[in-house]
Amino acid sequence: MARRIRVGSLSSTSLLEAHLERIAQVNPSINAVVNVDAEPARKRAEQADQATARGECWGPLHGVPFTAKDVFQSAGLTTTSIAMRYATHVPQRDAALVRRLKAAGAILLGKTNLPTASYDWQTNSRLLGRCNNPYELTRTVGGSSGGSAAALAAGMSPIELGSDVAGSLRVPAHFCGVAALRPTEGLLSLDGHGVLPGRSSRVDHLAVPGPMARSAEDLELLLPLLLDGEARPLHPLETKPFPRLRLAWSSSLGGIVPSQPVRTAMARLQCELVAAGATLLETEPDVGWAEAQRVWGTIQGHEIISSYPRPLCWWPFRWLLRTGVVEA
Numbered sequence: 001m002a003r004r005i006r007v008g009s010l011s012s013t014s015l016l017e018a019h020l021e022r023i024a025q026v027n028p029s030i031n032a033v034v035n036v037d038a039e040p041a042r043k044r045a046e047q048a049d050q051a052t053a054r055g056e057c058w059g060p061l062h063g064v065p066f067t068a069k070d071v072f073q074s075a076g077l078t079t080t081s082i083a084m085r086y087a088t089h090v091p092q093r094d095a096a097l098v099r100r101l102k103a104a105g106a107i108l109l110g111k112t113n114l115p116t117a118s119y120d121w122q123t124n125s126r127l128l129g130r131c132n133n134p135y136e137l138t139r140t141v142g143g144s145s146g147g148s149a150a151a152l153a154a155g156m157s158p159i160e161l162g163s164d165v166a167g168s169l170r171v172p173a174h175f176c177g178v179a180a181l182r183p184t185e186g187l188l189s190l191d192g193h194g195v196l197p198g199r200s201s202r203v204d205h206l207a208v209p210g211p212m213a214r215s216a217e218d219l220e221l222l223l224p225l226l227l228d229g230e231a232r233p234l235h236p237l238e239t240k241p242f243p244r245l246r247l248a249w250s251s252s253l254g255g256i257v258p259s260q261p262v263r264t265a266m267a268r269l270q271c272e273l274v275a276a277g278a279t280l281l282e283t284e285p286d287v288g289w290a291e292a293q294r295v296w297g298t299i300q301g302h303e304i305i306s307s308y309p310r311p312l313c314w315w316p317f318r319w320l321l322r323t324g325v326v327e328a
Contacts, residue, residue, distance in 0.1 A: 001158060002105075005052065005063040012048035012063025012107070016041055019065050019109060023156045029137055032150035033157070034070055034128045036110040037077050041065065044107045058105030060225060066159035069148050070111040070128070071118045072098050072209075073192040077108070081194055082116045082125045095192025097161050097209055097226050104225045109157060113147025118163065118194060119304075120144055121171055133175060142172035148212050149176035159222065160212035163193060165300065169210045180212040181219045188226050205299060243277040250282070254289030 004010035020038060027033050048063035068074065071081045073091035080086055098108065113131040115123050123131040123146025131146045133139040134154040141150045145162030149172035152160055162169045164182045173180035188209050211222035249270065251263070258266070270280055287295070 002061050002064050005048070006057060008052065012045040012052070013042070015063065016045040016065050016107065016109070019156060019158075022154070023110075026134070026154050027156060029132065030134050030150050030154055030156075031129050031131050032113055032134075032141070032147040032154065033067060033110045034113045034147065035078050037074075037108060038110075040076070041107050041109050048105070048107065060104050060221065061101065061159070062105035064106050064158060065109040066101055066106045066161070067110050067112050067148070067151055067157040068095075068098055068108065068161040069114055069118070069145050069163060071114060071163060071194045072111075072161055074098055074108060074111065077111065079111065080127060082114055082118060082127055084127055087127055091192070093192065096189035098192070100226050101159070101161070106159065112145075112151050112157075112160065114145065115143045118144045118168065119165070121167060123147055123150075123172075135176070140175065142167075142175035144168040144172075145180070145212065146172045146175075149173050149178050149180070152176065152178040152212060152214050158213065159218070161209060162212045163190075163207065163209045165207045166296075169212065173212060178212060178214050179216050179219050181210045181223065183208055183210050183223070189228060205303065206296070241276055242273065245273075245278040246281070247273065247278055248281050248283050250284055253285065253292070256289060 001010065001015060005012055005015070020036070020041075023033050023036060045063060045065075048058065051058060052063070070079060072095040073079050073093060075091055075094045077090065078087075079089055079091050081089075094102065102108065113123050113128050114125075116125045116127075120143045122140045123143045131141050131150055133141045134150050141147070145160070145164070145168050148160040148162040151157040153176040162172070162180060164170065164180075169180040169182050172178075185206060185208050190207065190209060193207075193209055209226075211219050211226060213219050213222060249266070251266075252258070274280060
């Protein structure tokens with residue numbers, strides 16, 4: 001899409017209208033896109049076409065629309081983070097990753113559905129309702145970036161911003177047949193993600209934002225555009241850049257064996273690292289899957305509950321939250 005806009009065989013305006021038409025057609029039954037910013041997006045698309053006519057290019061995503069999970073702040077557009085008391089919250093500034101996509105020339109089209117507090121493996125809430133799988137409306141899209149994955153799969157958006165603590169990028173991508181990348185913790189900025197007035201960030205560790213698209217090639221295009229100014233993506237390895245690097249690796253974790261495509265990719269990476277001078281040692285981790293899951297749960301439980309208002313730190317309220325009787 002970006003390439004066609006740059007060469008003039010596709011206008012940003014027509015591309016935007018095609019996505020708006022698709023949203024009007026299929027979103028009522030799927031409920032993936034929960035807030036469409038149509039008029040500002042149309043104005044921006046017109047400006048993109050005018051810039052193209054002048055021979056100007058805003059960046060690699062010049063004139064391409066995108067959507068973002070409704071936990072990323074968006075200036076002038078409602079951002080609920082699925083908290084009932086913030087149902088009409090309109091931020092004054094964009095989240096860092098929203099700003100970076102805009103700086104690359106992309107146009108914010110709208111926001112996508114997620115579960116309460118952005119913390120579930122399905123996508124359903126009292127505030128925004130259930131998001132249905134575009135391939136089978138009676139099935140779930142996964143969560144928490146469920147609206148993101150459904151919007152991509154149904155052709156309502158070509159690019160998405162999602163986030164992940166315990167599978168929130170990977171599970172919806174799997175359920176909807178799209179691509180998502182959970183990057184290394186700290187690689188991409190969480191500035192403006194899940195931050196509401198008077199509330200601190202809920203999870204300090206393991207929470208990461210990440211790009212979602214319909215292909216791995218699109219993820220490869222997106223990741224460098226989302227990095228901090230000081231950061232750079234990994235390029236093909238130079239000659240022997242890692243002569244003193246020692247790495248341990250395992251082919252499984254507690255008896256969980258990866259799929260063949262993952263094993264093939266790992267074998268290719270091992271060959272590249274050895275060729276670059278690194279020393280690799282195959283071993284098994286001392287911590288098994290069950291112990292790793294217990295440690296993860298302890299860390300996440302403490303971090304999440306510490307950000308709740310004081311009354312919710314009392315154990316009966318924690319139980320009600322965990323069982324879904326009340327919502328955060």
